[in-house]
Amino acid sequence: MTTASPLVPLTRKDFVSPQEVKWCPGCGDYSILAQVQRTMPDLGVPKENIVFVSGIGCSSRFPYYMATYGVHSIHGRAPAIATGLKLARPELKVFVVTGDGDALSIGGNHIIHAMRRNIELTVLMFNNRIYGLTKGQVSPTSELGKVTKSTPLGSIDKPFEPAALVLGAGATFVARVADNEVALMQTIIKRASEHKGVAFVEILQNCPVFNDGAYDALTGKEVKAERQIVIQHGKPLLFKGGTMGIRINKSFMPEVVEVGEGEGKVPVSEIVVHDETAESPALAQMLAHMGPPNFPLPVGILRAVRTETLTELQLDQVSKAVTAKGNGIIEELWRQGDTWTVAATQSGEGNGSADEEELGTGD
Amino acid sequence: MQQIEGHETDAKRKRTVHELETVVIRFSGDSGDGMQLTGGEFTKASALAGNDLSTFPDYPSEIRAPSGTVAGVSGFQVQFSSHRVYTPGDEPDVLVAFNPAALKANLADVKRGGTLILNESAFTPQNIQRAGYTTNPIEDGALQNYRVYSVPVSRLTQLALADTQLSVKEILRSTNMWALGLMFWMFSRPIEVEITAINKKFAKKPHIADANIKAFKAGYNYGETAELFDANYTVPAARIRPGTYRNITGNAATAIGMVTAAKLAELPLFVGSYPITPATDILQELAHHKHHGVVTHQAEDEIAGICSAIGGAYGGSLAMTNTSGPGMALKSEALGLAVILEIPLVIVNVQRGGPSTGLPTKTEQSDLFQALYGRHGEAPMPVIAARSPGDCFHAAIEASRIAIKYMTPVILLTDGFIANGSEPWRLPEPGTLTPFPAKFRTDPQDFAAYRRDPETLARDWVKPGTPGLEHRIGGLEKHVLTGEVSYDPQNHEKMSHLRAEKVAKIVAEIPPTHVEGPEGGLLLLSWGGTWGAVAQAQKQLATEGKRVAHVHLRWMNPLPPDLGAVLKRFKKVVVCELNLGQLSHVVRAEYLLHVEQINKIQGKPFKVSDVVEGARPLAESL
Numbered sequence: 001m002t003t004a005s006p007l008v009p010l011t012r013k014d015f016v017s018p019q020e021v022k023w024c025p026g027c028g029d030y031s032i033l034a035q036v037q038r039t040m041p042d043l044g045v046p047k048e049n050i051v052f053v054s055g056i057g058c059s060s061r062f063p064y065y066m067a068t069y070g071v072h073s074i075h076g077r078a079p080a081i082a083t084g085l086k087l088a089r090p091e092l093k094v095f096v097v098t099g100d101g102d103a104l105s106i107g108g109n110h111i112i113h114a115m116r117r118n119i120e121l122t123v124l125m126f127n128n129r130i131y132g133l134t135k136g137q138v139s140p141t142s143e144l145g146k147v148t149k150s151t152p153l154g155s156i157d158k159p160f161e162p163a164a165l166v167l168g169a170g171a172t173f174v175a176r177v178a179d180n181e182v183a184l185m186q187t188i189i190k191r192a193s194e195h196k197g198v199a200f201v202e203i204l205q206n207c208p209v210f211n212d213g214a215y216d217a218l219t220g221k222e223v224k225a226e227r228q229i230v231i232q233h234g235k236p237l238l239f240k241g242g243t244m245g246i247r248i249n250k251s252f253m254p255e256v257v258e259v260g261e262g263e264g265k266v267p268v269s270e271i272v273v274h275d276e277t278a279e280s281p282a283l284a285q286m287l288a289h290m291g292p293p294n295f296p297l298p299v300g301i302l303r304a305v306r307t308e309t310l311t312e313l314q315l316d317q318v319s320k321a322v323t324a325k326g327n328g329i330i331e332e333l334w335r336q337g338d339t340w341t342v343a344a345t346q347s348g349e350g351n352g353s354a355d356e357e358e359l360g361t362g363d
Numbered sequence: 364m365q366q367i368e369g370h371e372t373d374a375k376r377k378r379t380v381h382e383l384e385t386v387v388i389r390f391s392g393d394s395g396d397g398m399q400l401t402g403g404e405f406t407k408a409s410a411l412a413g414n415d416l417s418t419f420p421d422y423p424s425e426i427r428a429p430s431g432t433v434a435g436v437s438g439f440q441v442q443f444s445s446h447r448v449y450t451p452g453d454e455p456d457v458l459v460a461f462n463p464a465a466l467k468a469n470l471a472d473v474k475r476g477g478t479l480i481l482n483e484s485a486f487t488p489q490n491i492q493r494a495g496y497t498t499n500p501i502e503d504g505a506l507q508n509y510r511v512y513s514v515p516v517s518r519l520t521q522l523a524l525a526d527t528q529l530s531v532k533e534i535l536r537s538t539n540m541w542a543l544g545l546m547f548w549m550f551s552r553p554i555e556v557e558i559t560a561i562n563k564k565f566a567k568k569p570h571i572a573d574a575n576i577k578a579f580k581a582g583y584n585y586g587e588t589a590e591l592f593d594a595n596y597t598v599p600a601a602r603i604r605p606g607t608y609r610n611i612t613g614n615a616a617t618a619i620g621m622v623t624a625a626k627l628a629e630l631p632l633f634v635g636s637y638p639i640t641p642a643t644d645i646l647q648e649l650a651h652h653k654h655h656g657v658v659t660h661q662a663e664d665e666i667a668g669i670c671s672a673i674g675g676a677y678g679g680s681l682a683m684t685n686t687s688g689p690g691m692a693l694k695s696e697a698l699g700l701a702v703i704l705e706i707p708l709v710i711v712n713v714q715r716g717g718p719s720t721g722l723p724t725k726t727e728q729s730d731l732f733q734a735l736y737g738r739h740g741e742a743p744m745p746v747i748a749a750r751s752p753g754d755c756f757h758a759a760i761e762a763s764r765i766a767i768k769y770m771t772p773v774i775l776l777t778d779g780f781i782a783n784g785s786e787p788w789r790l791p792e793p794g795t796l797t798p799f800p801a802k803f804r805t806d807p808q809d810f811a812a813y814r815r816d817p818e819t820l821a822r823d824w825v826k827p828g829t830p831g832l833e834h835r836i837g838g839l840e841k842h843v844l845t846g847e848v849s850y851d852p853q854n855h856e857k858m859s860h861l862r863a864e865k866v867a868k869i870v871a872e873i874p875p876t877h878v879e880g881p882e883g884g885l886l887l888l889s890w891g892g893t894w895g896a897v898a899q900a901q902k903q904l905a906t907e908g909k910r911v912a913h914v915h916l917r918w919m920n921p922l923p924p925d926l927g928a929v930l931k932r933f934k935k936v937v938v939c940e941l942n943l944g945q946l947s948h949v950v951r952a953e954y955l956l957h958v959e960q961i962n963k964i965q966g967k968p969f970k971v972s973d974v975v976e977g978a979r980p981l982a983e984s985l
Binding site for chain 1: 606626832
């Protein structure tokens, strides 16, 4: 018999699958898995209505570790599979778990189209800036000059900035967070999961084996206050304990300024105030492109805009079609176009050969 | 045109009306001349007159190649008859050519002594030269073996529409309707239905409707009054099985077959697709049927087309994707995923000429190997091939039923010829199609994702959203029972065998092989869209007294269980197909049997004569 979800609140444990987790010790993926499992009970979605879809790569093993429905698919195609699933079953909560190679290289086409359609998927992209599963080749987010097994003389391919890419493709929710920022990650995962529309979360994830320390310069305890700026809706863009901020200059370019009263300092009233709901993606794009060496890296929610989603538009079309034409009756579908009837008397009343009897049946 | 009985005299005009058994007409002109529409309208009139018929549109892949050139010629052929029609006909009895290029491109196909109706107005020095003629073929004796009616169609259309407010350009767009009118007269078709159809088609532009009707009537009246034609013709109604009919193309039949299958399975239909010639019509047709529970998704590429369908199937829909050869190649990795996930999915490949972009608008059967083998790993899939436009409806239902019953992706092969060709299709009587409601597992007791039905070896279909059955599946090899990832060598071997065995079990669904004609002599073996030509060829050879029979295959994998025994009852087997010998190869490998081949790979369907002439010496050498 079917048993409905228990009415007692779910806990993290309810989302832990019996599968042994097989990532390398120290992998940033462990933290992400833990934060996702912790966040799930807060979503208020019955466990059976949650599906994790992934592609190929270390990150894509993720669904095996969630005690929900899950599909570990093929390289790059998770957004396409998830799109079909969500269109077929709009009531499900569908997550896509992917990596920088899976999402931005082999699956680049699917990612940008998922973004432009604003389909209600929550995409978690683990960005370790390396191909881990294949043991250390350059990825589409590896920095120029990066020495890897496939680029022994350094990479000559310029990297993508993931947030800028998806904003350009029309993403309505974009956020960025480092794997060691537990509280911020939980907030972002919850907000992303609740977003009506497509949500893209870039998680800066350390690969301890093939790209260890890739983010040390941003995430290290001593440097993070200076190198990261935690952006919050309605708040000025301040960092380094509020002593530094971002101002827009006369050329509409961001600049880092010292904040405060006095010589060479800028009053907080001149600092840009973040608006994640701005209809134009301009501010979010500016933030997406900011980063070292001249700027701190913005983390938090860059954009969160509510516009109609693909499934809403689809359901609307269906209901309008049903209103206009009624629920489809199959016999009417067969009859569309010009039909004609051959009466029994016209048919030769059995005079026809067996061959003629068959005529026109098309079967 | 075979004249089958004497003529009667039209008292008014002292003109004769000949009764004919079968006629083949080809309409041909620039791709912008409206040939498909003209042919389609004439076809409808023939169907309403009770003729059996078969059509074949033949158009260039360029939407508008330079006007007046042979590359830009578009054609539409229809064979209609008072008897059964199997093909659109080998050789046109009548060619309606709208310009010199259309004449040049088609003349070689026209029956010797056939009728040419030429738009004399278009035979200008410039057009004559563009078509590659050095002199005017109407005047230089090149057409002396034909009955030529040179009619200034464009000029007469202009005269007929002189008192309208339309521009010359707009007027000339009605030239095809003038010619259609002439053909209606020539074949004694009632004009009222066509006038109604024109009014309906141009309901929002009544002045265009009026112009087209005027041109249409002018063409009809020209036939009646001009002293040019000494006779017109009538093709009596065929003896057709009672029922309600419509004319249908293979692509339309595939589309509504899938909607019907979904209703029979009591499921919504999910369509993940990407435009590709000649398969696009299927997506376009289905996009109109949202009120039938159809979700259509035009994906960003072929891969996303099938992957979204996999997502739809995982979600519990009857899911499909449709494509042609190059798109099929792109989908092949995802086909492997569907095989290992063991979920139902229908993949329609409307075959076209290949390799690569090949001949996008032309037909071929060269994707059989791709369908049977075109995946990495041991990835067996059932393959079914439709034989005619109307049969696509039934083949789509069969593919869907098998996909659900055996929890497997199924490939449905059609081809450009039957996809764009049309024939009268008898609507199913309501209630005559057997439902096959899909069953989903809901019971968590003893659930294992890959536990199989002992009879079909199908695993359970579980919809996400079902409490207590949360589980993970994927492209990695799975444990034989639980579906969890397994790298165990014995398990992989076991799973490989199980996947193969499951597909092999589908033989239980295949009816005994039907042999048309006498055993012991020559057997014509065909599959897919060549059915009509080969069936007709068998009849013709039998009429000649040859010991020739015909077997046509619908199931390509698995092959019918009795096929080997059937083939061995013949002295000689010849496999007829539009490729270099793919089924021949399969038959040799499967049954260790020597087979002969009749192949054609010109982007064109078989003519009946191709098969007859290829098979005759084999039949004579028995």
